[in-house]
Structure formats: C-alpha cells, structure tokens
Amino acid sequence: MSQYVTLTIDGSTVRTPKGSSVLDAALAYGICIPHLCHMPTNTDVGSCRICIVEHVLNGRSKITTSCSLLAKESMVINANSERVLKMRRNIAELLVTQAPNSRAIQDIAVRCGVTETRYPFRSGTCIQCGRCVRVCSETYGAHAIGFVGRGRDRRVDFPFGVRPDYCKKCWACVDLCPMKVTPCDGPMKPGEEYLCGKCESTMNQPQFTVGSCIKCDMGEGFDCVRHAR
Amino acid sequence: MHRVESVEGLNTLSKQMRARRRSGDAVVVTLCGGTGCRASRCQDVIEAVEKELSGNGLAKKVITRVTGGHGFCEQGPIMLIGPWNLFYRRVKSDDVKEIISETVQKGRVIERLLYTDPATGDTVQNVDEVPFYTAQTPTLLSQNRRIDPRSIDDYLAIGGYTALSKVLSGMSPEEVIVEVEASGLRGRGGGGFPTAKKWAACRAASGEEKYVICNADEGDPGAFMDRCILEGNPHGVLEGMLIGAYAIGAEQGYIYVRNEYPLAVNNTREAIRQAREFGFLGENVLGSGLRFDVEIARGGGAFVCGESTALMASLEGKIGEPRPKDIHTVEQGLWNKPSNLNNVETWANIPRIICKGAQWFSDMGTENSKGTKILALTGKVRNTGLVEIAFGTSIRTVVEKIGGGSSEQGKTIKAVQTGGPSGGCLPESMFDLPIDFDILWEKGSMIGSGGLVVMDENTCMVDVARYFLNFLQDESCGKCVPCRVGVDRMLEILTDITQGRGRPEQIALLEELGETIAHTALCGLGKTAPNPVLSTLNYFRDEYEAHIHDKKCPAGVCKPLIKYSIDPDLCTGCAVCLASCPSGAISGEKGHAHSVDMRVCDRCGICLTSCHQDAVVVQ
Numbered sequence: 001m002s003q004y005v006t007l008t009i010d011g012s013t014v015r016t017p018k019g020s021s022v023l024d025a026a027l028a029y030g031i032c033i034p035h036l037c038h039m040p041t042n043t044d045v046g047s048c049r050i051c052i053v054e055h056v057l058n059g060r061s062k063i064t065t066s067c068s069l070l071a072k073e074s075m076v077i078n079a080n081s082e083r084v085l086k087m088r089r090n091i092a093e094l095l096v097t098q099a100p101n102s103r104a105i106q107d108i109a110v111r112c113g114v115t116e117t118r119y120p121f122r123s124g125t126c127i128q129c130g131r132c133v134r135v136c137s138e139t140y141g142a143h144a145i146g147f148v149g150r151g152r153d154r155r156v157d158f159p160f161g162v163r164p165d166y167c168k169k170c171w172a173c174v175d176l177c178p179m180k181v182t183p184c185d186g187p188m189k190p191g192e193e194y195l196c197g198k199c200e201s202t203m204n205q206p207q208f209t210v211g212s213c214i215k216c217d218m219g220e221g222f223d224c225v226r227h228a229r
Numbered sequence: 230m231h232r233v234e235s236v237e238g239l240n241t242l243s244k245q246m247r248a249r250r251r252s253g254d255a256v257v258v259t260l261c262g263g264t265g266c267r268a269s270r271c272q273d274v275i276e277a278v279e280k281e282l283s284g285n286g287l288a289k290k291v292i293t294r295v296t297g298g299h300g301f302c303e304q305g306p307i308m309l310i311g312p313w314n315l316f317y318r319r320v321k322s323d324d325v326k327e328i329i330s331e332t333v334q335k336g337r338v339i340e341r342l343l344y345t346d347p348a349t350g351d352t353v354q355n356v357d358e359v360p361f362y363t364a365q366t367p368t369l370l371s372q373n374r375r376i377d378p379r380s381i382d383d384y385l386a387i388g389g390y391t392a393l394s395k396v397l398s399g400m401s402p403e404e405v406i407v408e409v410e411a412s413g414l415r416g417r418g419g420g421g422f423p424t425a426k427k428w429a430a431c432r433a434a435s436g437e438e439k440y441v442i443c444n445a446d447e448g449d450p451g452a453f454m455d456r457c458i459l460e461g462n463p464h465g466v467l468e469g470m471l472i473g474a475y476a477i478g479a480e481q482g483y484i485y486v487r488n489e490y491p492l493a494v495n496n497t498r499e500a501i502r503q504a505r506e507f508g509f510l511g512e513n514v515l516g517s518g519l520r521f522d523v524e525i526a527r528g529g530g531a532f533v534c535g536e537s538t539a540l541m542a543s544l545e546g547k548i549g550e551p552r553p554k555d556i557h558t559v560e561q562g563l564w565n566k567p568s569n570l571n572n573v574e575t576w577a578n579i580p581r582i583i584c585k586g587a588q589w590f591s592d593m594g595t596e597n598s599k600g601t602k603i604l605a606l607t608g609k610v611r612n613t614g615l616v617e618i619a620f621g622t623s624i625r626t627v628v629e630k631i632g633g634g635s636s637e638q639g640k641t642i643k644a645v646q647t648g649g650p651s652g653g654c655l656p657e658s659m660f661d662l663p664i665d666f667d668i669l670w671e672k673g674s675m676i677g678s679g680g681l682v683v684m685d686e687n688t689c690m691v692d693v694a695r696y697f698l699n700f701l702q703d704e705s706c707g708k709c710v711p712c713r714v715g716v717d718r719m720l721e722i723l724t725d726i727t728q729g730r731g732r733p734e735q736i737a738l739l740e741e742l743g744e745t746i747a748h749t750a751l752c753g754l755g756k757t758a759p760n761p762v763l764s765t766l767n768y769f770r771d772e773y774e775a776h777i778h779d780k781k782c783p784a785g786v787c788k789p790l791i792k793y794s795i796d797p798d799l800c801t802g803c804a805v806c807l808a809s810c811p812s813g814a815i816s817g818e819k820g821h822a823h824s825v826d827m828r829v830c831d832r833c834g835i836c837l838t839s840c841h842q843d844a845v846v847v848q
Contacts, residue, residue, distance in 0.1 A: 046553040047708050049749045063748040068553035090745040094714040118738050119718050128707065147548060147707075150531065152717060154707030 007075040009053075016071050023051050023066035026079055027225050032213040033079050034088065034111050036095075036104075036178060037129035038067040040225050042138045048129050049091050050108060054078040063087065088112045099124040100193040104178035107218035110199050121193035125179060132156060132173030142166055145173060176223065232508035235516040236398040239390060246386040256291045256333050257311035259374065263298025263460055264453075264492055265614075270322070271306035277325035291333055294383075297373040297461015297496075300603075300615035301361055304344065309356055309374065316356035317342040347611045347633055361612045364630040366593065366601050366619040369577055373461035378496045381503040384464040390509060392580035396472050397517040400583075402432065405476040409579065411587035413599035418444055418535070418572030419648070419677040420753065421598070421666035427569060431477045431559040434567035439479040441470055442563065442570040445486035445493065446540060448532035449649030450700065452680040454603035454615055455573035459486065459493040462577065463500035467523060469576030471509065472583060474521045477569050482523040485540050489530050498525055532704035536752045537562070537570045539706065550706045551752035574603060594620030598665045602676065608645075608683035609636050616681075618664065625660040628683055640685040644769070648677025650697040651757035653764025654690060673764040675757070689786035690769040691776055695723040697761040705755070711746040712755035718742060719762060727787040731777035740766060785847040788832040792848045797822035799844035806836035806845065 006015050009026050016025035021044065026033050035051040038044055044067035053066040056076040066079065078084060092112035096105050097119045105127065130147070133156060137143045144167035148157040158164060174180055183196050199218050219227025233239050260266075260275050275295055282288045299307055304318035310332055317328070320342060331337045343352040346360050353359050376383035384390070396405055410425030431439060443466060447455040459466060470482045486494055501523055504510040510522050526544050533539045534549040541563045543549035562568025578600060582590045591599045598620035606616045610632030618627060624645055628634070635642050646654045653674030655662070662668055669675050684693065698720045707713040719742055722735050743759030743766075750756045766773060775781050782790040795806075795815075800822040807815045807823055814830040817823030825836070825845075837845045 044553075045708070046751055047710070049710050049751070052749050064555060065553060069555050086741075087745045087749050090742060091710055091715075091749060094710055094718060097718075098714050118734075119721070127710070128713070147550075149707070150533075151703060151705040151707045151713060154713070 005071050005073045005075075007071050007073070007077060009077045010079050018071075020071055021067055022053060022069045022071050022075070022077055024225075025071045026066065026077075027213070030213040030226075031079060032111075033066055034092075034108055035067060035225070036108060036127075037131060038225065039131055039134065039176065039223075042131075042134040044068045045130055045134070048095070048127070050088060050095075050112070052084055052088055052091070054081050054084050085113065089114055093117055093119070095127055096195065097121050099127045099179065100195070101125070101183065101188050102127075102179045103181040103183050103196075104223070106183055106196040107199055109195065110197055111216070111218060114195065115197070117195050123188075123190040123193060126156060127178065128154060128156070129178060130156075131176040131178070135172045135176050140168075140170060140172060142168060142170075144168075178223070181220075232506070233515060234508065236394045239394045239515060243385050243388065243391060246382050250383070250386040254312060257309075258291060258293045258333065259309040259311065260293065260295050261297075261299050261305060261307040262295040263302065263305075263373075263457060264490075265298055265302025266305035266307060267492070269305045269319070271320075273322040274306050274308070274320050274325060277322040278329070281325050281329045285329060285334075287329070287333070294377050296376060297378045298370075298457040298615065299374050300367070300370050300457070300617070301359075301612070302615070303613045308342075314355045314357060316344055316353065316359055318344050360633065361614070361616075361631055364622075364626055365617050366622075367617045368581065368593075368601050369458060369462075369465075369574070369603060370615060370617045372465065373457065376462065378461050378463055379499050381464060381500070381507060384462070388584065389464055389580075390468055392583035393468050393471050393509065394515065395583055396475055397515050397519065402476045402478065405472060405583070406432065408587050409476075409582060412582045412590040413587075413594070413597075414575065414578055414582060414590065415598060415666060416572060417574035417578070417602065417679070419675070421670075421676065424571060424575055427559055427571070428473065428476050430557070431479075431567050431569040434560045436567050438481075438566045439477055440563045440566060440568040441474045441477060441479045441482045442540070442544070442568060443470055443482065443484040443573055443576050444535060444537070444540060444570055445484055445490070445573045446528045446535040447487065447490075447573075447678065448530075448535045448704070449678045449680050451607050451682060452605045452649055452678045454605060454679055456490050456493050457603075457615055458573050458577050459484075459490070460496050463493075463497040464504065465577045465580060466497075466573055467500055467504055467510070469579035470523060471514070471519075471521055472579050473569065473571065473576065475519055477567075479569070480520050480522070482521065483526050483544060483563075484523060485526045485528055485534070485544060487530055488527040494525060494527060501525070531706070532700075533706040533752070533754055536754050539752065540570065541568060550708045551754075553751060595663055595665045595668075597667050602664065602679055604664075604679045604681045606632055606681050606683070608681075609640070609642065609685040609688070610634065610683045611636050620665055621663040623661050623663055624655065624681075627664070627681065628660065632683060635685055637685065640687065642683055642685050643688065644684045644690065646674075646682040646684065646693065646697075646761070647680065648675040648760075649680040650700045651675075651754060651760050652677045652680065653760045654684075654693065654768060655764070656768045659768075673760070673767055675760070677757075687784055687786070689727075689782050689784035690765045690772045691723065691727055691782075692784075692786045694761045694765045695720065695727055698723060698758070701754075701758045701761075705758070709749075709751035709755060711750040712752075712758060715742055715746045715750075716755075716758050719746075719759065723762065726773065726776050727782075728789045729776070729780050729787075731773075733777055736766065736770070736773055736777070781848070791832060792827055793825045793830055793832065793836065794846050794848065795823050795825055796844045796846055799842045801842055801844075803841065805839050805841065809835050809839045811835065 014025050014029050033051050037048040046065040046068040051066045054061045089112045092109045093114045096109035097117050306320050308317040308320045414424045415421045534543045536551045539549045539551040603617045607613045612633045644654045702716045702720050705712045743763045746759045802820040812831045814826045
C-alpha cells in the first residue's frame with residue numbers, strides 16, 4: 001500500500017504522507033492556512049477554529065478545522081474560498097476583540113483580513129488555545145496545568161490553584177503562549193485597545209495573497225509552523 | 230428467583246406472569262409515582278392508600294400499582310381506578326378514605342376529583358376520553374401506565390423481553406439491523422440520524438471491543454421524556470440495549486444518566502439487578518452465548534455532556550468536553566473503541582419494532598420520520614406535560630387539541646419554540662406544518678430533544694432569544710472560540726437591544742455571526758446555539774426593529790423600553806395602585822385620576838396587576 005495520499009487543496013494537487021492532517025499537507029506545500037492552537041509536536045484539539053477549511057464531499061461542502069481533518073485520498077479542500085475567508089475573518093475578529101494585547105493575535109487578525117472591529121474590546125489575557133496545557137501534559141508529561149471551569153469562566157490553572165511540585169518550572173508553557181508577544185507599540189492599557197494592523201505594511205497586499213505562504217514576518221508573532229521549520 | 234436459562238424458559242415464564250396478572254373484575258388502583266407526581270406529594274397518597282386498604286382488609290383483594298409518569302404531570306398526583314378506567318387527578322391524601330369507601334368498595338364516582346375539560350367545561354370520567362390523551366398516539370408512554378418500574382414481573386407480563394427472545398431464537402445480527410432499517414427509526418436525541426445506519430457502521434468498524442451507550446443526560450430545560458421513560462420503564466431501555474448490543478457485537482453497555490434524576494438512577498439500578506438475576510444480563514444470556522452487561526454512569530449535570538464525544542470523555546473520567554468529530558464515534562468513541570450512542574427514547578423503541586415488526590412502526594409518521602415522538606409541551610397552554618404523537622401531526626393539533634389552546638382567556642398564541650434551547654421559534658402562521666425532522670429543520674427550527682414551548686402575545690421574542698442564549702452561554706464548555714466568545718458576543722448584542730442600546734447595524738452583525746457560529750463551532754451544541762436568534766430574526770424581525778428603531782418592546786416585556794401610564798378616563802382614583810407601588814412612583818388624590826412618574830418607576834408591574842379598572846397602560 002502506498003505511504004502517501006494525494007488530495008486537492010485550492011485546486012492544486014498535494015501529496016502528503018499517510019496520517020498527516022490537511023493543515024500539515026497544506027503548509028508543506030506553502031499554502032497558507034492561518035492557525036493558532038496547532039503545534040507540530042502535539043495533538044490537535046481544534047479549539048481556535050482559525051484553520052477552518054471547506055471539505056467538499058459528494059457535492060456538499062462542510063466547514064471543519066484542517067488541523068483535525070485527516071488527509072485522505074482524492075479529498076477536495078477549499079482552504080481559501082470566499083465562505084471560508086469570511087468565517088475565518090469573523091473568528092479572528094472575535095479573538096482580537098477578546099485579547100487585543102498580543103502581537104500574535106493582532107497578526108492573525110491582519111492575516112485573516114480583519115479591518116474593523118464591530119465589538120467592544122475586552123482586555124482578556126488568555127484566549128484558551130490550550131498550547132500550554134498540551135505541551136505540559138503531552139511533551140513533558142508533567143500535567144501541572146489544566147483547564148478549570150466552564151464557558152466564560154474556563155481558565156488555565158494549577159490543580160486547586162496551587163503550583164504542584166511536579167511543575168519543574170521549565171516555562172515551556174510560557175514560551176508557547178501567544179499572549180507573550182506584546183504589540184510592537186508596547187502593551188495596551190485597558191480601555192485603550194485598538195486594532196493594530198501595523199504589519200499590513202510588511203506584507204504585500206494580504207487580501208490578494210491569501211492562499212500562498214509569503215513567509216510573512218508575522219510567523220514569529222503567532223508561531224507559525226512554517227516559521228518554526 | 231431462578232435464572233432463565235433458555236428462550237423456552239423465558240416464554241414459559243412470560244406465560245406464567247401473564248396468567249398471574251389477569252385481574253378479571255378485581256379493582257386495580259394505579260398511582261403515578263413519577264417525579265412530577267412526587268413533587269405534588271403522591272407519596273403521601275400512596276401511603277394513605279396502603280394504610281386504608283390494609284385497615285379495611287382489602288389489601289389482598291385490591292391490586293395497587295405504583296407506576297412511572299403518565300405524561301399529564303401538571304394534574305398530579307394522578308390515580309387511575311380499574312376496571313372502570315376512572316381518571317382522578319390532584320388527589321390528596323385526605324381524599325383517599327373517600328376514594329376507598331366510595332369508589333373502590335361501591336363503585337361510585339367522586340365528581341370533584343374528575344378532570345374538567347377547560348374548553349367545554351364537561352367532566353371526564355374515563356382516562357381514554359381526556360382530551361389531553363385522545364389526540365395522542367401513546368405507544369411508549371402507555372406502557373408506563375401499565376407497569377411498576379421496580380417489578381420485572383410486570384414487565385414480563387406485558388410482553389417484556391419477548392423481543393429479546395425473538396432476536397436470540399433465530400435472527401442474525403444483520404437481520405436485526407435490516408429490521409430496524411426497515412422501520413425507518415431515527416435518533417430521538419436531536420440529530421435524527423438513522424439508527425440502523427449508525428448500528429451498521431459500528432458493526433462494520435474494526436475492533437474486538439465495542440460499546441453501546443444510552444444517553445440519558447437530558448439537559449434541555451423543560452424536556453423530561455427520557456427521565457420519564459427511564460423512571461417508568463427501565464427494562465424497556467435495557468431490552469433495547471441488549472438487542473442493539475447483539476446487533477453490533479458489543480459486550481459492555483453504559484447508561485449515562487444525570488445525577489439530578491435520582492428516581493431514574495434508582496429504578497434503573499434496580500432493573501439492572503433484576504435483569505442480572507434473571508440472566509438477561511451477564512454471561513450467556515438465555516443460553517445463546519451472548520455476553521452483555523450494563524453499568525450506570527452518573528453525570529454531573531453539564532449540558533454539554535449530552536453531546537456524544539463529551540459524554541464519552543466524561544465516561545472515561547476526563548473533562549466533559551467534545552472533540553472534533555472528523556473520526557466518528559462509531560469508529561473511535563469510548564476509549565477509542567467503536568461505540569454506539571443512542572438516546573433513551575431510541576433504545577426504548579427497539580423492542581417494539583422487533584416485536585410488532587418494522588411495518589407497524591413505519592406505518593406511523595411521515596415519509597422520512599417514522600414512528601412516534603414524545604414532546605414536552607409547556608408554556609402558555611392549558612394542558613402541559615409529556616405528549617406522544619405520531620410524526621406528521623401538525624403543530625396546531627398539539628397546541629390546540631392536546632394543549633387546549635391559550636391558557637389565558639382572550640390571548641392569542643403567537644409562536645412555538647421547538648427543540649429546546651438550541652431549537653428555533655416558529656410563528657403561528659406555520660402551525661399547520663407537520664412535526665417532522667426534515668421539515669422543521671428546513672424552516673430553521675428542529676425537533677431536537679422534543680421540547681415545545683408555546684408563547685402568546687405577551688412574550689417578547691427578542692427576550693426569548695436572549696433567555697435561551699444566556700442558557701447556552703452559561704452551559705457552553707468553552708473549548709472553541711465561536712461558542713465561547715461568539716455566543717457571548719451575541720448575548721452582549723441582544724442584551725444591548727433589550728435594554729434600548731441597540732443599533733441598526735447590529736441585526737446584520739447578529740446574522741453574520743450566527744451563520745459563522747453555526748458552521749464553525751466544534752460540536753453540535755455550538756453549531757445550533759445561534760438558532761434561537763436566527764429563527765426569531767427570520768420570523769419576528771419587526772420586533773427586533775421595534776426595539777432598535779422605536780426603542781419599544783411590543784410585548785411589553787423588556788423593562789427599560791416600557792412606559793407605564795394611567796388612563797385618566799378609566800381611573801376611578803381608588804388609590805389601590807398608589808398604595809401598592811413599592812417605589813412610590815404613583816401620585817394623585819383619592820377620587821381623581823392618578824399618574825405615574827417614570828423617573829421613579831421600577832417597572833415592577835404591581836400597579837398593572839393590582840388595578841381593578843385596567844386603567845394602567847403599558848407602552
């Protein structure tokens with residue numbers, strides 16, 4: 001049996017090892033699918049919903065996250081159709097108004113084409129991508145932090161709020177946190193948040209280059225897998 | 230009791246039980262012991278009946294049976310007296326003495342305990358003539374009336390476990406699936422996915438170990454049909470699961486039930502114990518070589534745990550959060566093993582399909598929705614409770630015939646909200662639509678778990694949408710952004726609108742955001758979360774516009790948008806409102822028309838209810 005599967009992403013034929021996700025396949029070919037909670041070394045949970053794509057099957061298309069979608073033979077994926085771009089923009093807008101005080105989130109908003117925010121800003125400090133929790137439990141096996149609470153009250157915390165002995169203070173959680181990169185102009189004060197949009201100038205017309213990876217500087221901001229390579 | 234070793238043994242046992250049950254002319258007192266009736270103190274009545282009967286030396290002659298819920302919980306405690314099929318409602322323990330001496334001993338009817346049809350004013354004696362029941366097709370709920378849920382003998386006597394014996398004595402697993410497929414049964418939990426298709430996929434999935442799970446984590450506010458079935462007929466669910474396990478090839482089953490349903494948990498636990506004792510569960514069921522056992526898992530009451538993947542995570546002992554379903558649970562579910570999850574009502578339908586045949590089942594219902602569905606009818610109607618109807622019955626029949634129309638004289642019913650919090654609202658003009666999975670879905674609503682809330686002209690649809698969204702926001706697990714942040718933002722906008730801060734562009738924003746959430750949320754609950762808003766925007770846009778443009782709430786519900794005034798022509802100056810106003814906002818002299826100062830008014834509405842002249846006007 002073949003070790004590879006061939007699928008179509010945005011009209012181009014992509015060959016990828018069996019068992020890899022659609023997101024991995026796309027990124028390897030330089031097709032940009034913005035992503036946030038995905039990390040190459042850990043399992044995907046599909047919580048940020050930024051990497052959504054359209055999966056066309058039997059004439060019907062279904063929106064799903066590409067990180068959790070296993071690449072299969074002769075799959076047809078639209079990663080940057082009008083519909084996907086609009087929804088991705090809406091989600092990025094939700095994220096950036098929730099936690100504007102991060103260059104990573106601001107970058108993603110720009111990349112997804114957010115030009116105005118229609119909701120009042122909230123000065124959130126965590127967008128619950130779960131990168132920290134997964135690196136702690138999966139990569140280091142420490143299980144020192146986890147999610148506590150539900151819905152609006154959900155947060156990352158130590159067990160019972162106390163730092164346990166088995167937390168080795170490796171700070172991997174902090175390293176991977178998208179909130180650790182502050183906006184270029186420094187931290188925003190509560191009540192004075194704004195949509196930064198500075199990186200737009202460093203990227204040639206993002207609205208026309210949605211599909212292809214342009215190796216943007218923003219990679220550093222949101223730890224793009226391609227940038228990490 | 231001894232173990233039943235073979236199919237023949239079961240058939241003989243059933244015959245014995247049936248013979249033993251034949252009551253002839255004996256008086257049978259059936260008392261509803263469901264949670265609804267317990268809330269209206271049916272246990273006192275049960276105690277009083279037992280005491281009275283033994284005091285009169287009738288304990289051996291009169292058969293008493295405490296059953297699960299009958300559906301008409303609002304009228305509880307309910308008492309049925311056979312062989313006349315008398316229907317007594319709102320029975321109190323003080324009435325018992327009279328019931329025993331008059332009805333049970335002399336056969337006389339006590340008029341005051343009879344049900345009065347609010348539409349005609351006639352009293353009804355026979356339970357089968359109560360208008361609430363006549364328009365129904367009770368096939369599942371009617372079993373509740375006939376058996377004591379804690380007695381396996383009762384269940385055997387009404388033909389229980391015969392479906393199992395039929396399956397084990399000559400049907401192959403494939404034939405069972407074909408039979409279920411022919412019946413057209415679709416999942417009753419909300420999704421409406423064809424049950425046989427799910428079973429076949431789970432059977433075909435690779436893996437030795439497979440699981441069947443019964444989803445009794447009923448989180449929708451107002452819906453309680455699963456509780457009612459599990460309380461009233463736990464053996465029916467177990468039998469369904471046994472047949473499912475045989476068809477799929479599973480050896481272990483779980484019933485995931487909310488801990489808030491103590492009676493359901495207890496009755497199910499007792500049923501499992503009895504089934505194990507009789508040899509229906511465990512090794513070598515009825516000598517057929519089938520091995521199957523069921524365990525109860527109690528849920529902590531999170532709404533999201535009714536979602537299949539979240540339920541399985543919770544069963545595994547993890548946080549009850551859904552996971553992406555790109556790989557279906559029938560392939561990798563509980564502990565990454567193929568798992569088949571069905572709702573309580575779905576499982577309870579299985580034995581009857583096998584017993585009576587797929588044809589019997591598919592004769593009821595519409596082209597794509599077969600059989601019956603239990604709905605929880607609540608809201609502004611005269612009769613509320615559980616209602617079992619055949620698919621294809623119109624919403625109007627349910628609201629007007631079964632529900633008895635508007636509960637308040639002179640008020641018009643304007644909408645129904647179907648399918649629980651994530652369902653949608655349908656306007657009165659669509660009441661002739663048949664209740665059907667696909668038709669309701671097309672119109673922006675859904676059957677969901679089966680909640681049906683009736684609303685009249687005094688209900689503000691924006692406020693309703695806000696209420697349901699608030700519930701969903703509260704119960705969101707918070708894992709994915711569209712549901713956690715998106716629903717919260719929608720709620721923020723709706724709160725703005727109901728408090729008079731709405732802006733015209735927010736309607737378009739609600740629609741765009743709603744569509745995004747509906748397509749991108751992680752689980753089914755998130756995907757359906759914008760439904761209350763989208764459907765009310767679709768059918769009641771004028772109400773949204775009135776809130777935003779005119780800053781008025783047409784139904785007079787949203788407090789910041791309403792104004793009270795007193796009609797000087799109607800006001801007699803009786804000063805009742807003046808005395809009752811807690812904020813001191815009403816002024817005026819006795820004998821002269823009063824007036825309300827809106828700067829002081831709290832909008833509590835006390836003046837409105839206290840005025841005898843209807844002079845208080847809400848705008």
